[in-house]
Amino acid sequence: MKKSLGLWIGLLCLCCLTSSATALSAETPFTFGLLLVGPYNDRGYSQAHYDGGKYAEKMIPGVKMIYIDKVNPADRPGVTIPQLVDDMVEKGAKLVIANSDDMKDGIREAALLHPKIHFLHISGDDVLTRKAPKNLSNLFGKMEYGKMMAGFAAAMTSKTGKIGYLGPLINEETRRLSVSCYLGAKYAWETVLKRKPEDLKFQVTWIGFWFNIPGVTADPTQVVQNFFNTGHDVVVSGIDTTEAIVVARQKRQEGKEVWALPYDYIGACEGASEACLGIPYFNWGPGYVQRIKSSLAGNWKSEWIWLEPDWKNLNNPDTTTVGFQSGPALSPAAKQSLDGFIADIGSGKLNLFKGPLNYQDGATYLKSGEIATDQQIWYMKQLLEGMTGQSSTK
Amino acid sequence: MNIISLTHKRLLTAVVDWSITLICIGAFTTLILLATGAPPVSTYYHIFMGAFGSWVKFGHSVKAWIPLTLCACGLLYTFKIGLWNIGIEGQMIMGAVFATGILKWGVGSENEILFLWLSFPAGLVGGALWAVVSGFLKTKCGVNEIFAGLGLNFMAQGLILWLIFGHWKQPGIASMSGTETFPQTLWLPQAFAVNVPPTGIMLTILALCITAYILRFTRIGLNLTAIGNNATASVLFGLHPDRYMLLAMSLAGGLSGLAGCIQVVAVYHRLIPSISSGYGYLALLVVMLAGFRAGMTAIISLFFACLNVGSIQLPMVLQLDSSLSGVIQGAMVLVTLGVHAWRKRRAAS
Structure with a gap:
């Protein structure tokens, strides 16, 4: 037995000795690590972050990114966030960005273990709830606006008045975003198109996680097919991946007149433009650059940051955190209304988070004339009256 | 003189055996790596450094070694008696579920530490109960343990x-991501700097020693082997194969349940859908590769744990898909079993 153990070790040492020096890279002044929940090329949420990281590398000289994707227990069994952070810190990372809500506890644990390293958790609220140690900040974009635009485009286009919202899991963030989408759709339906409120159906179906995990979540492809087979003609995606637009394209090829709005990544419509009404997307570059610079300059603070879109130019890659790219399938008339809608929201003339608004169970969310505070929007407790779908589990 | 030369011969055979296996494994995996376009030398190097490059990394390998070895340890009993305990994944899950149940009960109590300790026996019982169901189906209803196990896993x-x-x-x-994280008071304490729970290591070593002792030196071990070799004949010697099968199953289930509990209290600190991390299935391979010997099981487990932890470097450093490590593991098992079969056939002829 001893000999065989010796052989194993011998083999490994041999590999070690004969290896080339690929591991040794030139010393760089600043390395940051990026933990991605999905594949770096998912054409969705994770790719948007990956591109944000690449943008930061390009914009700040001497900054280098190390990343690992598919950081979730289904794809990487046995691997934990603190373990990956330990490794990134050993590789010289001074700042670690965790891109998913799912990493909330893991990244807090890692932040406590590495007090000298800065941590940026995307989408979390540890700073608000005062659970965050001093070296941990939260960052997110005001995607409500993007979702409102998506809902607006959906309602302007729908012929049946039935819009499906492909939801991930249920939490404050996903309720907030589906509610925003509904508010945009409701505004287009009632105020712009002057149609009867009861004719608009807004169905939210949750799959149980940010993307499909076979055997664990509901299958998003099937959920979208179900939407289209039950009279919904527009599906707005709230999940990390592109199933909604892919299925919409297939249905169009079968001759159905349907549309979809993917989410997260600016390039999500490529290859399916005939079905694409638009994409509300994240542009993480500017936010990353700002945080990395703050870490570099030594003025890092534990902050909760919720970045606005650049209302002057929603699609300026150097300034906006939240963008909306209208799709080729959006009719010119709808596009024109959408532009007016965007201008009104941007100028503050229009605020959709204004009462009277009720929760799904009839309780008051906002009294007549009341305008929601950031906190009231962030901590969305239920879906709103008029939406169908679960607000939480039963 | 005769004895010495015999020992020498056996040693020599073992060395030759392992050398051939290792060379075949090396050649085959290198071929696979080349076929996938991965640079073999740096792939091996990064996996090795990823597992042994620092104390912290080695600590993570040990952390993966604990549940894997516990499962493998349990499987030694069932393999001994000739049972294929595929249900080990489900047993591990049930251990984790029972442990979580106890821990949830303990949240906010004055005596949290008590609940932390109680979660261990709870995990053990959870796993054992689930295994006994499989055992009953086998012994009373004649359901093959592989099918029963698979069904129970689902x-x-x-x-x-x-x-x-x-x-x-x-x-x-409402998220499939998992239950709420337990407060830190319900986490298994870890040794500073390397983040390894000493309790877990001690439990695992204890399980290994006891298993080795039982299988080697006690009547139970002898009877398990006898029944495993020939269940029909063992009845003639007054043994009750059914009882021993249930015993072996409950021991295996208990140990894997304990592994599930450790996944909750020491690794994830909450219950997640993939709490077993596939260690149960991996343990089946470990035990087969180890030739059903306890000592070897510990070593092969460590090897696989290191491969698991080290292979994270593949996507991080080489931008390779880390599922490649799964391919490497599979290739190793296939080659080892292939070489074993080949040598056996040669010896027989």
């Missing part, structure tokens, strides 16, 4: 999803 998976999405959901949240 049931356990269904149960864990139901709990996470239903009864044990986080307040206001």
Whole structure:
């Protein structure tokens, strides 16, 4: 037995000795690590972050990114966030960005273990709830606006008045975003198109996680097919991946007149433009650059940051955190209304988070004339009256 | 003189055996790496450094070694008696579920540490009960343990999803990501700097020693082997194969349940759908590769744990897909079994 153990070790040492020096890279002044929940090329949420990281590398000289994707227990069994952070810190990372809500506890644990390293958790609220140690900040974009635009485009286009919202899991963030989408759709339906409120159906179906995990979540492809087979003609995606637009394209090829709005990544419509009404997307570059610079300059603070879109130019890659790219399938008339809608929201003339608004169970969310505070929007407790779908589990 | 030369001969055979296996493994995996376009030398180097490059990294390998070895240890009993305990994944899950149940009960209590310790026996019982179901189906209803085990794995998976999405959901949240994280007071204490729970290591070593002792030196071990070799004949010697099968199953289930508990209290600190991390299935391979010997099991487990932890470097440093490590593992097992079969056939002829 001893000999065989010796052989194993011998083999490994041999590999070690004969290896080339690929591991040794030139010393760089600043390395940051990026933990991605999905594949770096998912054409969705994770790719948007990956591109944000690449943008930061390009914009700040001497900054280098190390990343690992598919950081979730289904794809990487046995691997934990603190373990990956330990490794990134050993590789010289001074700042670690965790891109998913799912990493909330893991990244807090890692932040406590590495007090000298800065941590940026995307989408979390540890700073608000005062659970965050001093070296941990939260960052997110005001995607409500993007979702409102998506809902607006959906309602302007729908012929049946039935819009499906492909939801991930249920939490404050996903309720907030589906509610925003509904508010945009409701505004287009009632105020712009002057149609009867009861004719608009807004169905939210949750799959149980940010993307499909076979055997664990509901299958998003099937959920979208179900939407289209039950009279919904527009599906707005709230999940990390592109199933909604892919299925919409297939249905169009079968001759159905349907549309979809993917989410997260600016390039999500490529290859399916005939079905694409638009994409509300994240542009993480500017936010990353700002945080990395703050870490570099030594003025890092534990902050909760919720970045606005650049209302002057929603699609300026150097300034906006939240963008909306209208799709080729959006009719010119709808596009024109959408532009007016965007201008009104941007100028503050229009605020959709204004009462009277009720929760799904009839309780008051906002009294007549009341305008929601950031906190009231962030901590969305239920879906709103008029939406169908679960607000939480039963 | 004769004895010495005999020992020498056996040693020599073992060395030759292992050398051939290793060379074949090396050649085959290198071929696979070349076929996938991965640079073999740096792939091996990064996996090795990823597992042994620092104390912290080695600590992570040890952390993976604990549940894997516990499962493998349990499987030694069932393999000994000739049972294929595929249900080990489900047993591990049930251990984790029972442990979580106890821990949830303990949240906010004055005596949290008590609940932390109680979670171990709870995990053990959970795993054992689930295994006994499989055992009963085998001994009383004549259901093959492979099918019973597979079925029970699915049931356990269904149960864990139901709990996470239903009864044990986080307040206001419906997510398959997992239950709420337990407060730090309910985490298994870890040794400073390397983040390894000493209790877990001690339990695992204890399990290994006791298993080795039972299988080697006690009547139970002898009887398990006898029944494993020939269940019909063992009846003639007054043995009750049914009882021993249930015993072996419950021991295997208990140990894997303990592994599930450790996954909760020391690794994830909550219940997640993939709490077993596939260690149960991996343990089956470990035990087969180890030739069903306890000592070897510990070593092969460590090797696989290191491969698991080290292979994270592949996507991080080489931008390779880390599922490649799964391919490497599979290739190693296939080659080892192939070489063994080949040598056996040669010896027979």
